[in-house]
Amino acid sequence: MENSKWKRKRRGAGMNLLCDDLQEEILFRLSCQALYRAKCVSKGCNDLISSAISHGRGQPSRTPAVFVYAGRDEKLRNKWGSGLRNPPVNIAPPATDPSTPWFYLNGVVCKLPRSRYNSDKALCHHISSINLPKEDHMWISGRCAMKSMDGCLAVTAYVRNVKGTELCENT
C-alpha cells in the first residue's frame, strides 16, 4: 500500500522527506489548477492526489478540494443539485468559536467576516472572490446557501471532490 511519491534523482532533501500526511496537507491547500498540475508531476503525485480525493479524508485538513457554486446561474444550480450522489455536506463554524464563520474552499479554511453573511448574494459574491485565482472561477461548482444553527450562522455547501467538477465541464 506504500505510495512512492516525489522521487528524487539526486542527493538533497526534497518532497520525499515528507510523510504522506504532510504531503496531503500541502496538496490540499493548492488551488484547483495547481492541484491538477501537481497530478502531472509524477506517478506518485498522481496516485497520492487521486487516492486522497477518492477516499475523501474526514479530517478538515484532508478534506478534498471543495467547490462551491458562487454564481446565480439557475441551470448550473439545477444541474449540480440533481447530479449529487452524496448528501450535501454541512460546514459549520467550530463550536468553540461560533462568532467566526468559516468553511473550506479548495481545502483552504476561509473565514468570512460576520457582516458578509447579511445576504445570500453578498455571501456568494464574497466566496467567489476568496482565495481563488481567476482561472479557477469557472471551475467553482456546487451550491451554497446559509442557514441559522443555534443562533450561529453557517454555510451549507454542496461539496464535491475534484472529480465532481466534471459535472460542469460543458457549461
Place this chain on the structure above:
Amino acid sequence: MSESTEKKMVRLRSSDGEVFEVEESVAKVAKTLQDMLEEDCADAVIPITCVRAPILTKVIDYCKDQVMISSSSSTTNNPNERTEQERKAWGQKFMEGVDSSTLCELLVASNFLNIEGLLNLGVDKMVSMIQGKYPQEIRDMFNVVNDFTPEEEEEIRNQNAWAFERDPYYKKRSSSK
C-alpha cells in the same frame, strides 16, 4: 530562594551532535517537548534525532518568537489584532529566502516536534512555491523524476487540459518503442 526566579533551562541535541540550551518556556512551544518535560520523560539532554543543527536553530528562533509574542500580547490593549498582524509579518520574514530543501527539513522538524504554527507557516510557504508553477518547474524545484510514459502524461494532461494551457515547458513526447 533566588534560584526559583531563575529560568529553567533545557538542553537539546541535534542529529549532528550540536547541543542547544534554551529556556524551558521556549522548548515547551513544541508540544512533543512539552509532553516530555511535563511527564518527566526528558533526559538531561533531549536528543532531536531527525533535525540537523541549522534547522534546529531556525526552529528555536521560531519558538523564542512565540514566547516573546505571547508574553507581550498579555500587556497590550488589543492583543488579538496585534498578535495576528505581528504573526503574519514575522512569519513572512521568517520564511524569506528559505529554499526548498531547508523548507522540507523545517516541515519534518515541526511535524516531529509538533509545532502547529511553524508547520502551518511551512506548508503555506510550500504552497506558495508550488502555486502557479508548471509540472516541470515543480519537478526541478523538488528533484522529482518524471516517471510517466509519454502516453500516461498526455492522458493526465488531456483530462484537465485547461490547467496546462500554454505550458512552455511541455513538449509532446513519444515512446521510442
